[in-house]
Amino acid sequence: MENDMDEVATKIIDILKKNMKEPSDSIALETPLTELDIESLDLAVIVFDIEDTFSIEIPYNANEEVEDFATVGSVVDKVKSIMSEKKSTGAAA
Numbered sequence: 001m002e003n004d005m006d007e008v009a010t011k012i013i014d015i016l017k018k019n020m021k022e023p024s025d026s027i028a029l030e031t032p033l034t035e036l037d038i039e040s041l042d043l044a045v046i047v048f049d050i051e052d053t054f055s056i057e058i059p060y061n062a063n064e065e066v067e068d069f070a071t072v073g074s075v076v077d078k079v080k081s082i083m084s085e086k087k088s089t090g091a092a093a
Contacts, residue, residue: 009072011053011054022037
């Protein structure tokens, strides 16, 4: 399971870097998304990219889901929880 977490985190960080104006090499799980200089339109693209990468749907409302997108780690946790819900409902993984 630990490898899954690392792979999910790595892919999400790669997606974030791809969509940043000035990608940083020092993105950690505890890095706040607000520090990454991501515009709201870019965040929408990032959410779509994450959904495509992991074949999931992320319920995202900029006004309500702020805590789920507070840090890189919270995004990783959100993706993992959606993936595990998908597995537990018997959807093809």
